[in-house]
Amino acid sequence: EQNTGSEENSASQAPAVSASLSSAPAEEPASDAIPESAHDAASSESVKPGGTLVAYFSWSGNTRRMAELIAQETGGNLFEIATAVPYTDDYNELLDIAQQEQSEEARPELNGQVENWDSYDTVFVGYPNWWSDAPMAVYTFLESYDFTGKTLIPFNTSASGGFGRSLAGMEESAVGATMLEGLALTESELEDEQAHITSWLEELALNR
Numbered sequence: 001e002q003n004t005g006s007e008e009n010s011a012s013q014a015p016a017v018s019a020s021l022s023s024a025p026a027e028e029p030a031s032d033a034i035p036e037s038a039h040d041a042a043s044s045e046s047v048k049p050g051g052t053l054v055a056y057f058s059w060s061g062n063t064r065r066m067a068e069l070i071a072q073e074t075g076g077n078l079f080e081i082a083t084a085v086p087y088t089d090d091y092n093e094l095l096d097i098a099q100q101e102q103s104e105e106a107r108p109e110l111n112g113q114v115e116n117w118d119s120y121d122t123v124f125v126g127y128p129n130w131w132s133d134a135p136m137a138v139y140t141f142l143e144s145y146d147f148t149g150k151t152l153i154p155f156n157t158s159a160s161g162g163f164g165r166s167l168a169g170m171e172e173s174a175v176g177a178t179m180l181e182g183l184a185l186t187e188s189e190l191e192d193e194q195a196h197i198t199s200w201l202e203e204l205a206l207n208r
C-alpha cells in the first residue's frame with residue numbers, strides 16, 4: 001500500500017513528451033493515460049513468495065504504461081518510483097533540472113518504499129531515457145535495496161536513444177543483482193508495445 005500516495009505525483013497530469021527533444025511538448029494529456037480505477041487495482045502490493053516486482057519511474061506516462069503491461073503478463077506487483085519532491089509539470093524546466101541532477105550525480109529522495117522486499121526474486125526496473133541516462137531517482141531506488149540474489153531486468157522508453165549509458169550505471173548501483181536482457185522501446189515502437197513486450201518476456205520465459 002506504500003505507493004498509493006506516489007500515484008498522485010505530477011507524472012499523471014504531465015503533457016505527453018513529443019518525439020524529439022528539440023520540438024515543443026504536446027499540450028494534450030498523454031493519450032495512453034490509464035483510467036484511475038486501473039491504477040488503483042494495479043498499485044496494490046501483496047506478498048507473494050518468489051514474486052515479481054515491476055518498479056518504474058515515469059514522468060509523462062510511457063514507462064508507466066509499459067510497466068502495467070509487464071505486470072499484467074508476469075503477474076508482478078507494480079511499484080512507482082517517485083521523488084519526495086515531485087518534478088515540475090513543465091517540460092522545458094524539467095530538461096534543465098534533469099541535466100543539472102545528472103551533472104551533480106544527485107540522488108533525489110524518494111517517496112515511499114517497497115514492502116516485503118525479501119519476497120521478490122525478480123525485479124523489473126523501468127525508466128525513461130533522460131539525457132541518455134536514467135533519471136537520478138532510479139539510482140536512488142537501486143541503492144536503497146539489497147539486490148543480492150535478485151534477478152534485475154531493465155526496461156526503458158525513449159524518443160530514440162534507448163537505454164543510452166544507463167545499463168552500466170544500473171549494474172554499478174544494483175550491487176549483487178544478476179541482470180537479464182532488457183527491453184528498450186522507442187516512441188515508434190511504443191505503437192506496437194504489447195507485441196514487443198510479449199515476445200521479449202517469452203524469450204526470458206517470464207510470462208505466466
Ligand SMILES: Cc1cc2nc3c(=O)[nH]c(=O)nc-3n(C[C@H](O)[C@H](O)[C@H](O)COP(=O)(O)O)c2cc1C
Nearest residue numbers: 058059060061062063128131132157158159160161
Ligand atoms: C528530461 C528529459 C530528457 C530526455 N532525454 C532524452 C534523450 O536524451 N534521448 C531520448 O531519446 N529521449 C529523451 N527524452 C524523451 C523520453 O525518454 C521519452 O519521451 C520517454 O518515453 C518518456 O517516458 P515517460 O513518459 O515514462 O516519462 C527525454 C525526456 C525528458 C523529459
